[in-house]
Amino acid sequence: MIHLAKEDIKHTFGKFIVTAMGVGMLLGIVLIMIGVYRGMIVDAEVLLDDLAVDLWIVQENTLGPFAESSRVHEDLKNTIKAIEGIDKSEAITFQNIQLPRADKKVRVMAVGYDIFGEINPINPQRLIAGRTLKHDHYEIVVEEKTGFRLYDKIKLSRHYYTVVGVTHGAVSSGGDSLVYISLKDAQELQFSYSNKRIHSDRARGIYNKDSHMVNAVIATVKDGYSIDEIADTIQKWHHKSVYTKEEQKIVLTRNLIEKASKQIGLFTAILILVSTIIIALIIYTMTLEKMKEISIMKLIGLPNSTIIKMIVEETLLLGIFAFIFGNIFSHLIYSKFPKRVVLEIPDAWMLFAIIIIASILASFIGVKKVINADPTAAIGG
Amino acid sequence: MSAQQAIKVENLNKSFGSGDTFVDVIHDASFTIYKGELVALVAPSGAGKTTLLMMIGCVDTPVSGKIWIGDEKVYDNKWLTKTTRKIRREKLGFIFQAHYLIPFLNVIDNLVLLPQANKVDEKVAKTKARELLKYFDIAEKEKAMPSQLSGGQNQRVAIARALVNDPEIILADEPTAALDSARSIDVVKMLKKIAKEQNVAIVMVTHDERVLPYCDKIMKIENKKTVFEDVSAVK
Ligand SMILES: Nc1ncnc2c1ncn2[C@@H]1O[C@H](COP(=O)(O)OP(=O)(O)OP(=O)(O)O)[C@@H](O)[C@H]1O
Ligand SMILES: [Mg+2]
Numbered sequence: 001m002i003h004l005a006k007e008d009i010k011h012t013f014g015k016f017i018v019t020a021m022g023v024g025m026l027l028g029i030v031l032i033m034i035g036v037y038r039g040m041i042v043d044a045e046v047l048l049d050d051l052a053v054d055l056w057i058v059q060e061n062t063l064g065p066f067a068e069s070s071r072v073h074e075d076l077k078n079t080i081k082a083i084e085g086i087d088k089s090e091a092i093t094f095q096n097i098q099l100p101r102a103d104k105k106v107r108v109m110a111v112g113y114d115i116f117g118e119i120n121p122i123n124p125q126r127l128i129a130g131r132t133l134k135h136d137h138y139e140i141v142v143e144e145k146t147g148f149r150l151y152d153k154i155k156l157s158r159h160y161y162t163v164v165g166v167t168h169g170a171v172s173s174g175g176d177s178l179v180y181i182s183l184k185d186a187q188e189l190q191f192s193y194s195n196k197r198i199h200s201d202r203a204r205g206i207y208n209k210d211s212h213m214v215n216a217v218i219a220t221v222k223d224g225y226s227i228d229e230i231a232d233t234i235q236k237w238h239h240k241s242v243y244t245k246e247e248q249k250i251v252l253t254r255n256l257i258e259k260a261s262k263q264i265g266l267f268t269a270i271l272i273l274v275s276t277i278i279i280a281l282i283i284y285t286m287t288l289e290k291m292k293e294i295s296i297m298k299l300i301g302l303p304n305s306t307i308i309k310m311i312v313e314e315t316l317l318l319g320i321f322a323f324i325f326g327n328i329f330s331h332l333i334y335s336k337f338p339k340r341v342v343l344e345i346p347d348a349w350m351l352f353a354i355i356i357i358a359s360i361l362a363s364f365i366g367v368k369k370v371i372n373a374d375p376t377a378a379i380g381g
Numbered sequence: 382m383s384a385q386q387a388i389k390v391e392n393l394n395k396s397f398g399s400g401d402t403f404v405d406v407i408h409d410a411s412f413t414i415y416k417g418e419l420v421a422l423v424a425p426s427g428a429g430k431t432t433l434l435m436m437i438g439c440v441d442t443p444v445s446g447k448i449w450i451g452d453e454k455v456y457d458n459k460w461l462t463k464t465t466r467k468i469r470r471e472k473l474g475f476i477f478q479a480h481y482l483i484p485f486l487n488v489i490d491n492l493v494l495l496p497q498a499n500k501v502d503e504k505v506a507k508t509k510a511r512e513l514l515k516y517f518d519i520a521e522k523e524k525a526m527p528s529q530l531s532g533g534q535n536q537r538v539a540i541a542r543a544l545v546n547d548p549e550i551i552l553a554d555e556p557t558a559a560l561d562s563a564r565s566i567d568v569v570k571m572l573k574k575i576a577k578e579q580n581v582a583i584v585m586v587t588h589d590e591r592v593l594p595y596c597d598k599i600m601k602i603e604n605k606k607t608v609f610e611d612v613s614a615v616k
Contacts, residue, residue, distance in 0.1 A: 011485035296481045301470025
């Protein structure tokens with residue numbers, strides 16, 4: 001059995017492979033984009049899953065610290081704790097800070113927690129060196145990607161912090177590495193002003209400075225109590241907004257990921273469209289180059305189906321090769337990206353299906369050319 | 382034994398265009414060609430040789446008239462079959478000035494392509510193809526690509542391709558134009574041998590007077606009509 005598509009490709013193999021590699025790179029980028037999106041979803045949930053609390057109590061009418069600024073008083077934790085059904089309750093802060101490294105500054109999200117409290121936001125499974133915080137001041141646990149090592153000193157505001165622990169993979173929903181400091185340090189960093197500012201405030205008669213604020217209070221619920229009912233109670237009586245872990249996840253996905261997913265979805269769609277157009281153009285020119293042979297085939301009596309099969313198969317092979325190259329390419333480069341890229345097999349298969357459909361569509365103009373080809377054109381004169 | 386009819390044409394007309402661009406090429410032509418005959422088709426350039434060949438070959442559509450391929454009437458003011466390609470594939474063989482082999486197929490695949498479309502068993506088709514290659518003295522080139530063969534070798538492969546589907550008729554449009562005169566005469570002798578041995582009708586367009594003595598009949602186009610000329614005149 002002669003396989004026309006195979007023989008034709010064999011005949012121009014170098015060109016075909018280079019073309020497939022080019023299209024493959026585009027598809028590789030598509031896979032990376034989808035991977036970036038998957039990575040964002042994973043990142044968004046790391047912090048929430050590590051914390052594993054049932055309730056988030058935040059400033060009234062706000063969506064909480066991950067979506068907008070939220071301030072509640074530290075003492076709220078005691079009020080919450082007193083509510084029937086609450087098991088543990090702690091205050092927590094989140095703030096983006098820059099860690100000064102010798103060469104550059106590293107943007108991280110600092111989580112401040114009460115080191116003597118009942119809830120430790122550091123997931124022990126992520127700790128790859130050192131320990132969690134033990135002292136109330138000037139200790140920090142960093143994520144390995146920040147580039148800091150155990151016992152490094154980091155200057156924040158007026159003080160030097162010692163790295164006492166290193167984690168792996170703790171990131172904020174924005175993809176920044178998480179670092180952990182004590183609640184007191186965090187409050188000082190977040191709510192206290194520089195000496196100059198204090199001087200100038202004092203000169204203006206402003207003395208009142210309450211730094212016992214936090215961004216949220218987190219709580220767990222005892223077994224046998226309804227999380228939703230307790231959430232309603234707090235909302236009603238304490239003038240706070242309350243979110244369950246699931247709701248907080250939705251806030252994160254809706255606010256942070258929805259736009260990103262639209263953005264990435266649009267990019268992906270455009271790239272797939274561009275790939276389809278490129279494949280179509282390549283197949284069209286490959287068909288044009290074969291026009292004489294196609295006329296001959298028609299003239300000696302080969303049925304259209306044989307010739308169309310050749311064109312469609314060539315397109316499919318191009319699509320398949322490009323897809324394989326795309327996968328190789330994406331696996332070679334994905335670890336080089338600063339943010340988490342998660343390559344998932346179902347996504348690859350979905351892209352494969354899209355590429356197959358796109359290839360079939362792309363072969364149409366080549367096929368049309370074949371159907372319209374004039375068999376007498378071959379002999380000319 | 383009376384000769385079997387291979388091609389019969391009656392009152393065939395062909396013109397191109399209309400109005401200012403109208404050209405009448407063939408007007409009311411009628412002739413019969415028999416199996417086993419090698420017929421040379423000779424006429425000045427632009428007289429309509431290729432056009433006539435393509436109509437007999439069921440490639441180009443006449444304006445009116447009747448055409449028989451073998452005993453089967455295929456055209457009667459319109460094509461009588463849904464697709465003429467099946468007729469071409471099964472009953473006709475084509476040879477052109479250039480070899481027109483498929484460049485991305487090797488010699489043997491070029492030959493097997495058409496039988497394959499005719500659903501001939503692959504082994505049978507390959508055996509037949511190898512026989513032909515042997516006959517044309519290019520058996521050792523069966524795995525070669527057309528680009529690796531000389532012009533004469535390619536033309537022999539092309540002739541073998543025209544024969545591989547056991548056609549009733551071979552239509553050749555200046556098959557020797559690209560060859561030197563010794564080779565041309567070789568090819569025409571070969572065609573003659575094929576016509577006799579395989580009982581095929583061969584219509585060959587040629588401009589080369591030197592090959593005419595090897596043909597059985599000479600057909601000319603004069604005043605848009607076909608006429609046979611006595612071949613003994615050129616012998
Ligand atoms: N598709 C076409 N459209 C219009 N006119 C055509 C077409 N094909 C052929 N003709 C005209 O028909 C006439 C016969 O052409 P044809 O190609 O059959 O000549 P020929 O005898 O084969 O010439 P040559 O020896 O140069 O090959 C010419 O005048 C040509 O211009
Ligand atoms: Mg011609």
